[in-house]
Amino acid sequence: MTEQSFTTLILGAGAAGLMCAAHAGPGTLVVDHAKAPGEKIRISGGGRCNFTNMYAGPENFLSQNPHFAKSALSRYTQWDFLDLVNKHGIAWHEKTLGQLFCDGSAKEIIAMLLAEMRPAELWLRTEIGEITHDGSRFRAALTREGRAVTVTARNLVVATGGKSIPKMGATGIGYRIAEQFGHGLTETRPGLVPLSFNEEQKAAFRTLAGSAVPVVAGCNGGSFEEAMLFTHRGLSGPAILQISSYWREGDSLSLRLCPGTDLYDTLRARRQIDGAKALTTVLADHLPRALCLFLAESWGLAGNLADQSDKALRGLVDRLENWQLTPTSSEGYRTAEVTLGGVETDGISSKTMESRLQPGLFLIGEVVDVTGWLGGYNFQWAWSSAVAAGRAIATRPVTG
CATH class of the missing domain: 2.40.30.10 (Translation factors)
Structure with missing residues (x-):
């Protein structure tokens, strides 16, 4: 078994994971079991990705703590993401009720995120096994394309999403990791579902x-x-x-x-x-x-x-x-667009998305008990929470 060391290990190459990698700084590794990154981005919005909403604000989100999302949403807004889209020359349009879509393909958003996250590494077809913490670093037992490898990292970012659309590999593994480090969960159930x-x-x-x-x-x-x-x-x-x-x-x-x-x-x-x-x-x-x-x-x-x-x-x-x-x-998780509930917010910093219980552990995106309305709001939460975590990681002193 080989062992590799990184500053930050991000679990999940979806919207939140890729966005976090773009801001977390050097020494970042993103892993995912899928064959391709951003699969939910690719299928969203009929293939054109409803990437944000012009009216996104805390009132458009459900959580046991309705105030939790305010900090991240205010510090990285829909306009910030739109600036990024424009920077990459991606044509877009407003459909209805402030919903913003790509004129072309959702794949443009994925390509943008992959470009932004360089030089972070991306490992696909990688299964996550046991995760531990030795007091200074996280240790993750991974299986990459059939080969066992251990990764150590100062920071661990859980961006694994929820239980929705299991045919795409959703498992709820992020909840188990959060519980392992002492976090409680609110009730999870299908959301945005027929x-x-x-x-x-x-x-x-x-x-x-x-x-x-x-x-x-x-x-x-x-x-x-x-x-x-x-x-x-x-x-x-x-x-x-x-x-x-x-x-x-x-x-x-x-x-x-x-x-x-x-x-x-x-x-x-x-x-x-x-x-x-x-x-x-x-x-x-x-x-x-x-x-x-x-x-x-x-x-x-x-x-x-x-x-x-x-x-x-x-x-x-x-x-x-x-x-x-x-x-x-x-109709259940089979057709649900999101998972309601998730990791309780009282154990997470609303400013940095870092665990209050385990230093160096960050929880972002859908795995957290923050769920948006239909119409680009959940993507905005992914972007905002990911940037909050990424910036916190990038600006902390490198030690050990």
Whole structure:
């Protein structure tokens, strides 16, 4: 078995790990089990990488300590990352709600990070074994392309991500390492994930599969106005992915249909000129026809618009603006974009991301109990937390 020594060993060649390597200074090694770096970057945003959000701020993140992310986010902002993107000549555009994407390919972001991290070393196809600390240095037993090698380092950065998308190799190893050095974990669960119906609900909603509708989706204090999509398994679309981070099994979702429209006044006005039309026909001007037919059958909607009293219209609109649906589960880590929860923040410095329990240990990115909304926020947390750790490592005196 060979042994090699580095100043800093970074576990994980994803967004956070590569970004940290770009700032950690000389003697840095990044290791990952994957065949290529930045695989989640590569598949994100439909292959164009939603690399940050113009409106990223602490209020866009969930954590047991909502203040924890403030320091890192304020010291390396979305504008700082955008400057880096521009420096590398990567063309980009704003899609919706401040979401910034590459015009070309997500691979441009990966290439940028690889260029920025030079001369740090990158070992791929490398499995992580036992990790110990002898009082001055970390010692990691690695298997690199089938060969055993021991790496020692003054600093160890855990940038291994969470449990989401296991087909890409996500294992939760970072949580085990954190626990080994005394850190507690908050509950972890899938986030930014479609929600599922039971078999009875699937049968009832089958005719709606493929229908999309604008909604305001609310649950447990969260509220998002975006599109909702009915699928053959349940509910998806941006509004549902967003609210899934607030939803717990057994909770109902509150769905406001036709947001931005005063539907009661609209229907009353239409009654004066289109009273002979069927109620469902008029509703179909505002909602997908399949959904109108579903609601007509489920709620017993019948008759022409002229047959509806003000009271009946008010009752209908109240139901449309507070439609309660209760999914039975999420689709789990298989399709989740992120992992909610993670390493408790009270054991980590918010300024440097260094462990308060084990000097030289840093925890960054998704492994920490900080989870962003859909729309580039989680990448921004990766960049910001990585830079905080990297700069702290680069500026500390080199001893031992």
